[in-house]
Amino acid sequence: MSNAFVARSLDEIRFWSRIMKEHSLFLKLGFRCEDTQLINEANQFYSTFEGIERQSHAFTVGTDPEQIRRFNVEVQNAATHIWAFKRKILGLVLSCKMPGANNFPLLIDHTSREANYFRNRLNELNSGQLEPLPDAIIDENVFFLRIMADHAKFIGHLLDPSERQLVEQARNFSNDFDQLLFQARDLESMRPQSQTLPMLNQFLDQNRVSVKSLRDFKKTAKDLIESCRIKSIIHPLLADHVFREAERFLAIIDMFEQSLSSVKPR
Ligand SMILES: [Fe+2]
Numbered sequence: 517m518s519n520a521f522v523a524r525s526l527d528e529i530r531f532w533s534r535i536m537k538e539h540s541l542f543l544k545l546g547f548r549c550e551d552t553q554l555i556n557e558a559n560q561f562y563s564t565f566e567g568i569e570r571q572s573h574a575f576t577v578g579t580d581p582e583q584i585r586r587f588n589v590e591v592q593n594a595a596t597h598i599w600a601f602k603r604k605i606l607g608l609v610l611s612c613k614m615p616g617a618n619n620f621p622l623l624i625d626h627t628s629r630e631a632n633y634f635r636n637r638l639n640e641l642n643s644g645q646l647e648p649l650p651d652a653i654i655d656e657n658v659f660f661l662r663i664m665a666d667h668a669k670f671i672g673h674l675l676d677p678s679e680r681q682l683v684e685q686a687r688n689f690s691n692d693f694d695q696l697l698f699q700a701r702d703l704e705s706m707r708p709q710s711q712t713l714p715m716l717n718q719f720l721d722q723n724r725v726s727v728k729s730l731r732d733f734k735k736t737a738k739d740l741i742e743s744c745r746i747k748s749i750i751h752p753l754l755a756d757h758v759f760r761e762a763e764r765f766l767a768i769i770d771m772f773e774q775s776l777s778s779v780k781p782r
């Protein structure tokens with residue numbers, strides 16, 4: 517049990533601390549030259565999460581669970597701080613105090629939701645209160661489907677408008693994922709009655725198909741951007757970042773399918 521706790525904690529921290537580190541970079545790139553204080557803060561978050569990432573790779577599954585528990589608290593604090601930083605920037609942008617800055621409000625909100633997810637997960641791990649499987653399936657999908665819908669919107673808006681076909685494809689993905697998100701919320705409001713084995717299986721199957729095709733689209737976009745074949749203002753690291761988040765969602769769907777297959781039908 518404690519081995520599983522250590523493995524799960526390290527897996528979450530290795531994935532999300534890199535993500536938080538990259539958010540600091542993306543936010544910094546969207547600030548104006550005169551926003552020196554914010555740029556400094558972003559740089560500090562970058563090194564904080566770089567340090568956490570390095571530390572997480574130094575630990576192993578054999579590390580003392582008590583040490584990991586303390587590490588989780590420390591990382592959860594850092595995630596709370598970057599969450600507050602993101603909400604502060606969102607406030608500045610929404611009150612028009614940063615005219616000319618280049619971070620979309622939805623992107624700032626999006627990255628703050630990811631920070632919030634990260635700190636909640638660490639809290640759940642430390643308190644030993646992981647959700648029951650049927651609830652986790654719905655909640656994780658509601659969270660990640662919205663993340664995927666946002667990504668499609670960001671890609672569509674950061675591609676050059678002259679890349680008409682790709683912009684159109686991104687718009688279609690955005691619509692698909694908005695639909696899937698509404699379906700997930702419907703299933704959410706119909707629970708617990710909606711949490712039958714066949715319904716949950718179908719839910720995962722349907723989501724998996726769309727996430728796979730979005731993941732492939734992101735892979736193509738990433739390759740095109742890295743080889744400078746298309747016009748956009750998408751940082752190659754951002755293209756890779758959203759690709760990795762889709763891979764993460766797919767891995768979570770697979771994990772749920774595996775756990776469901778070991779549940780006896782009622
Ligand atoms: Fe992200």
Ligand SMILES: [Fe+2]
Binds near residue numbers: 626630663667758761
């Ligand atoms: Fe994201």
